[in-house]
Amino acid sequence: MTPMRDTAEVVVIGGGVVGCAVAYNLAKLGLTDVVVVEKGYLACGATGRCGGGIRQQWSTLPNTRMAMASVRLFEGLEEELGYPTEYTQGGYLILAYTEDEVAQYRQNVAMQRGLGLDVRFLTPAQAHDVVPCLNTAGVLAATHCPTDGKGNPFLITRGYALAAERLGAEVNLHTTVTDIEVAGGKVQAVVTDKGRIATRWVVNAAGGHAAAIGVLVGLDVPVKPYRHEILVTEPIEPLFDPLIISFYHGTYIVQEPHGSILMGQGNPDEPSSYNLRSGLPFARSITRKMVWLIPCLKDVKVVRQWAGLYAMTPDAQPILGPVDDLEGYVQAVGFSGHGFMVAPITGQLVAEFIVRGETSLPIDGLSMGRFAGELVHREASVV
């Protein structure tokens, strides 16, 4: 094996989908002297533990705009990377169980349609038409966006990493960052357990561990990890197309192209932690909700459950871009459970910022500085 490079233009910390998308996009824009460092293997953190959903239905305009741009990139990604993505557009169906949710969804749909998104407000009967096996008892309304969808997080991360390597980037697995050297207000080097890499830029794409990387440069990055659990069933015949969300129950459910049915939820009462253990309380809770929502699932067998981390920010929107008074440091963190679905556009925007100094979508509103003031635009559509 060749030793790790000791100099680079950019060091990307994190071999999840965001880090690999950043590396690929940098190389695509001609900045090929990029080194990715990952302490485990590709997608071993939040990326590889997520549900794989790709949604454009958000409550805030920046999230919706980014998600729509991301979907346009997902649509051509398999061809662009020359690697399978298992991307399909089966839509998302979001259920409303309270009048407050109905009012919020009406607002969301108006904003989303204003951006040109094909999204519809549905009656319970119409929701039933979209998913005939759905129990609509208690459902007051729903929203449906047919171009929402899903993809395979493992394949997409690997596709980005392989494409980045082909263009000249270097990806180092099992490499842990131990320090970031700063002098004169500028990033100088990233130090790892496998050696030091002198660099002009460093990108923090460390997912649930973003705050620990921030500490290395003296920053208090407001990203906290929270456990979310998922379980998956044996594969069955195609049953429903869209990913179905109930914010009221804090759950989502989706059938994978492979046929298995995946469902997840977090526990709002659980404190922040790095806990990745699976629990029976989750398995009990979610199967109860889902057998009620889709009664024909009662005989389908659960084969596996696992947990992952949501890297939450105070407003549930990502932290993107540079920070004040530290030249060469860029963040792509705090995606609050939704990093996979915006990774393509995130990779592009971070690369544009580093290579060109400007981005094709505004990212000023996503800087860490926003937390200095009062939070006014919390993303409401988090599950």
Next chain:
Amino acid sequence: MESVTIICRCEDVTEDEVRAAIREGLTSLDEIKRILRCGMGHCQGRTCGRLIARIISQETGVPASEQEWTTFRPPTRPVPMGVLAAPGERDDAHA
């Protein structure tokens, strides 16, 4: 007719596919599982895990005993959703 040895019966993964993946840099059980799906099916790797560890050993020289095993994830065997969802006296013990 092409000669194939199935390594993972749940997900129909062949020995050739496993060897190709290792040669492409996926040198651990965890990495192979995530790309090829072996270990994600009904048996959860009980059949294919040891076989793959041995193939990794042949390809990389790392003995099976020194390889990191994938996390054992519940349930121990497949359980119908309706059974998990049913109320039961064991709820409190695990709350």
